[in-house]
Amino acid sequence: MAQYSSMDKTALTEEYKTLTQAYETYKAQGLSLNMARGKPGSEQLDLSNGILGAITETTNFQTADCPDCRNYGGLTGIEEARKLFADILGVDESMIFVGGNSSLNMMFDTIACMMEQGCSGEQPWNQQGNIKFLCPAPGYDRHFGVTQYFGIEMVTVPMTENGPDMDIVENLVSNDASIKGIWCVPKYSNPQGITYSDETVKRFAALKPAAKDFRIMWDNAYIIHDINDTPDSLLNIFDEAKKNGSEDMIFEFCSTSKITFPGAGVAALAASKNNLDILKKRYNFQTIGYDKINMLRHVNFFKNYEGVLEHMKKHKAVLQPRFEMVIHTLESELGGLGIAEWTNPNGGYFVSVDVLEGCAKRVVELCKNAGVVLTGAGATFPYGNDPKDSNIRVAPTYPPVDELKKAMDVFCLCVKLAAAEKLCQ
């Protein structure tokens, strides 16, 4: 089929009619499909069921630095878990703090801590008047949510195929001391699946912010989450920071939410000694310690980093055909029409689709009315405001495969329908 933009009014109107008929047919089926969130599917969850038997009554609850994991104590987590996360993140064990089941919660607490205590000898953020955070977009809606909750102004930075536009980041950060940080998903970014280039990572590590208390929130959520055999590789930000003496600028986060169970995984952060000291001051009042039994459960299940990587191959095997099917459907249904562009990531949990400008909300609405739930249009931008109303995040992991296929068919149809609608006007 020709590009929509090259079709004349008659042909477009005809196309619109055909699409509407097909749409009504789907609508009549009373579908109930969901591609909204980056949730693992049940086949993936089953991969980790073995972890439930990794702790039993006869387990030795004494670990390297904890006399009994069942009891209180051990604020930074058990040593074996710190080691495991240190290996995953490629940092020294002394930089690791192991937390509860949610890295989002650790990021939230980190921002809260900076608001209350401040860092690098500066005033607490909540006493500095209006402060700002850079938000590369499209990005992760929950990052934006945390920022908004704390009343921090969000400044959108465009994404490029190499990560955030570093010319813009450098310019803003070095000139505006009210900019206190930036959110990054450096590998297989949410939602585009972009991995920051070596140059981007180096430029991050070499930033010279006007604000001494500027912090990079390096959310490495998909650090080992490949979906095919041509994985991306990401420079280690702390290695680069060391060369610049900028280790204090970085908080790195990860979790096993998409390795074992999203509801019952273990989260961790890596930070310099200075930053850990600040966080620990708060954590020391906040809790006596996180769930060490669940840490030990993970350690016993995986044994070591190699065990984690082996496990991730099983996830890849489940996810690869799903992503291939999504990409294949996009190509066969929308390829060459000039009404949509999409990413083809090597890992992560999403495919990002840019539909015709001004059509994203309409596509999501059309899908919803046909029983297919997508992430809300605009959610991938600060304040839910996509200036082009173009970006849609497709999450192919959760629905059963047959449902995913149908959901993608509906989605592609709605992309076409919304485009034809617009061009007919």
Place this chain on the structure above:
Amino acid sequence: MAQYSSMDKTALTEEYKTLTQAYETYKAQGLSLNMARGKPGSEQLDLSNGILGAITETTNFQTADCPDCRNYGGLTGIEEARKLFADILGVDESMIFVGGNSSLNMMFDTIACMMEQGCSGEQPWNQQGNIKFLCPAPGYDRHFGVTQYFGIEMVTVPMTENGPDMDIVENLVSNDASIKGIWCVPKYSNPQGITYSDETVKRFAALKPAAKDFRIMWDNAYIIHDINDTPDSLLNIFDEAKKNGSEDMIFEFCSTSKITFPGAGVAALAASKNNLDILKKRYNFQTIGYDKINMLRHVNFFKNYEGVLEHMKKHKAVLQPRFEMVIHTLESELGGLGIAEWTNPNGGYFVSVDVLEGCAKRVVELCKNAGVVLTGAGATFPYGNDPKDSNIRVAPTYPPVDELKKAMDVFCLCVKLAAAEKLCQ
């Protein structure tokens, strides 16, 4: 033996010499004993090992309101866990929010939430200038720690045998709008083991604070933690609040930390709809949800509230002889000497000992030098400042029984030694 105060200088000096000799004998033994924290002992932890098998690969992960506990979602916890905590606290299930492994963390987050958002239509606490919290003392050091972290001024309220001195509480609360809350451990209080009388609870529920945004932090940590067969009973604060229309004034907390595992239990809070709405606004940004697998593990292990109560009988059987031994040692070593008073609680985790005024720090120091670690003197008071330097918290649950006996012997000796030292001056 006679009261120390009635002994003449010669007799006292003789006593001091004898005690010093005995003390040196203990010191020479190189003891390493710990009665510092309210940690369950390993015999207690073993009681709950069965919970580790309460979830297996073949568990049904679908619950009443959660399609799969292993996955994301379910911000307020699974329905079955909410029901269990509702039964424990005697409130409606709709009032329950189930959290992570730490009720301290939930209290910390609640205070943080009030600091950031405020409540009852008032300004956030962190925008109201100097604000205050009432701290009944002796009390729980970690409550005081949270208060201090957030820069809230602590106002000490004396404890009576019926709970906090309510004349003082009512007077302060009704006249000073900068007083925003009060910490309470209403049953088997930490450290005295006092249970608030019916009248005290009724007066709490009937408080008419000058501050609309005044909140009672009702930490019901020991709600079902009896240690003998003559347990105390506590009025249900929410029942009383209902009669006064004051439900919005109360946050209630509890956890299974001292029911199953301190490191891997489940915490919960109960609150009115208005208060839950405020908390949920924050939690909704803070996390996607807490560990539902661990909630289900608890539900499967206990089945229901009756199961929890049966389980608590086993704890009682372990704890009763320990507390009896502590009380017996205190009576036989210090009884009639006029140099110490202590509580004899029916539940909880502590025995509170008031030694001769000005001697608490010295007793703790003497014990430490003989290898027996106690909670720091003063820790039970705001800012670590016991104005009489008299209160010491004894925690009999953690050490093995034979060590506990020896630790108590050393403790009593040090109480006598410090008293003799002082009276000889």
